[in-house]
Amino acid sequence: xxxxxxxxxxxxxxxxxxxxxxxxxxxxxxxxxxxxxxxxxxxxxxxxxxxxxxxxxxxxxxxxxxxxxxxxxxxxxxxxxxxxxxxxxxxxxxxxxxxxxxxxxxxxxxxxxxxxxxxxxxxxxxxxxxxxxxxxxxx
Amino acid sequence: xxxxxxxxxxxxxxxxxxxxxxxxxxxxxxxxxxxxxxxxxxxxxxxxxxxxxxxxxxxxxxxxxxxxxxxxxxxxxxxxxxxxxxxxxxxxxxxxxxxxxxxxxxxxxxxxxxxxxxxxxxxxxxxxxxxxxxxxxxxxxxxxx
Numbered sequence: 001x002x003x004x005x006x007x008x009x010x011x012x013x014x015x016x017x018x019x020x021x022x023x024x025x026x027x028x029x030x031x032x033x034x035x036x037x038x039x040x041x042x043x044x045x046x047x048x049x050x051x052x053x054x055x056x057x058x059x060x061x062x063x064x065x066x067x068x069x070x071x072x073x074x075x076x077x078x079x080x081x082x083x084x085x086x087x088x089x090x091x092x093x094x095x096x097x098x099x100x101x102x103x104x105x106x107x108x109x110x111x112x113x114x115x116x117x118x119x120x121x122x123x124x125x126x127x128x129x130x131x132x133x134x135x136x137x138x139x
Numbered sequence: 140x141x142x143x144x145x146x147x148x149x150x151x152x153x154x155x156x157x158x159x160x161x162x163x164x165x166x167x168x169x170x171x172x173x174x175x176x177x178x179x180x181x182x183x184x185x186x187x188x189x190x191x192x193x194x195x196x197x198x199x200x201x202x203x204x205x206x207x208x209x210x211x212x213x214x215x216x217x218x219x220x221x222x223x224x225x226x227x228x229x230x231x232x233x234x235x236x237x238x239x240x241x242x243x244x245x246x247x248x249x250x251x252x253x254x255x256x257x258x259x260x261x262x263x264x265x266x267x268x269x270x271x272x273x274x275x276x277x278x279x280x281x282x283x284x
Contacts, residue, residue, distance in 0.1 A: 006170040007193030011200020012207065014163035014175065014245075019208050021156020025217050030284060031148055033267075033274040038145035046157035047248055053161025054253035057168050067172035074172050075254065081261045088240020089247075089262040093269025095232030098277065098284070099221045102244045103237060104177040106230075107198060109217070111205040116219040120230040127234020128182045135238075 003069050015108045021046040024108050026100030033097055084138065164250055167197075176246020177201075178237035225283075240266075 022028040022042055031040030061073050096102050101109070101120055109117035164175035171193060183194045205214055221229070237243045240262055242251060247266075251259020277284035 003171050003193050004196050006166060008196040008200045010163045010167040010170070010175065011197035012204050013159055013166065013200075014177075014197075015201040015204020016208055017156045017159030017163060018201075019156070019205060019215060020159060021153045022150055022215065023156065025215055026219050026221070027217075028148070028150075030274050030278075031145065033270040034278060035142060035271050036275055037143075037278060038148070039142060040145050040148040042148065042150045042153040045151070045154040046160065047244075047252075049154045049157025050160040050164070050249040051253050053158055054164045054168075054249050057161070057165030058253045060165075061168050064169065067168075068170045069172075071172045073168065074174050076174070076251070076256065076258075079257050081258055085240050085258055085262055086265055088236045088238065089265035090240075090269045091232045091236030092240055092243060093236070093266035094273050095229040095236060096244075096266060097270035097273025098225055098229040098232070099219070101229070101233070102177075103181055103233060104201065104243075104245055106233075107177070107181065107201045108204055111202040112214055112217065114217060114219065116221065116226055119223060119226045120233075123227045123230025124234035125185065127231040127236070128178075128185055128238050129234075130231075131235050131238035132182075132185065 003071075006069070014104065015111070017050075018105050018108050023102075024105040024112070029100035029102075029105075030097070033100070160245070160249060164245070164253075168250075174246060174250045176242045176250060178233075178243040179241070179246055182238055221284075236266075 018024050023046060028040060028042060032043035064073060067073050103124065106117055106120050106124060110121060167173050167175045180194050180197055183190045184198060208214060242262060247259040247262040252263060274284060
């Protein structure tokens with residue numbers, strides 16, 4: 001029960017953060033990526049602020065045996081940089097640049113009633129399903 | 140090419156938003172021991188046998204956040220001028236790419252980099268670079284964006 005409440009609260013707060021930060025505005029996102037045009041550097045503050053807090057969270061998590069609900073804390077330990085990782089990040093970067101929407105803001109825009117999100121998110125679902133079908137074939 | 144910062148578009152409040160994102164990821168990490176990677180959590184909804192309730196509620200939280208936000212203050216004005224084919228292409232690329240690359244701006248950009256993960260740093264540099272190149276070509280070479 002507590003796990004579900006924490007999940008919901010974290011989702012809400014994450015959504016508020018995306019709205020306040022400007023990440024749900026594709027014009028701002030593309031302005032941030034437009035380094036050689038009129039460069040809007042605001043979104044560097046988003047990653048900076050997020051990283052700053054998360055960094056201390058990770059330090060705390062390393063001192064904790066378990067999470068608040070008693071489950072082990074998930075700390076991915078893979079360090080190998082694979083072809084899949086880089087090609088995946090490249091494809092994601094191209095898609096992100098094309099419209100200025102990444103998964104979190106896309107989902108939040110469903111709730112604002114922005115019709116474009118109702119095209120983008122189903123297309124994203126299809127992309128993920130294609131991967132699920134494709135995954136066993138690439139290992 | 141010269142670099143010109145558009146100070147008129149600069150919004151210092153973005154820092155507050157970033158801090159909120161950080162707090163949300165820390166609540167998830169310390170609270171239930173899980174990583175706030177949006178593409179990963181969302182894709183788990185596509186695996187009906189393995190999805191957990193908290194994942195459904197996290198995504199629900201994202202969807203209803205603007206509804207609650209609107210009670211306190213007006214929603215930020217968002218104008219999307221992207222054409223339909225471009226929206227579809229971008230959605231497909233983001234969906235496939237984030238799964239193949241094991242994460243997006245949240246899972247790699249915030250959570251992974253906070254762990255100083257070399258994989259997340261490599262992924263972040265890569266998607267930032269490709270995003271920058273895509274906007275450069277799309278906007279300044281082809282005039283599409």
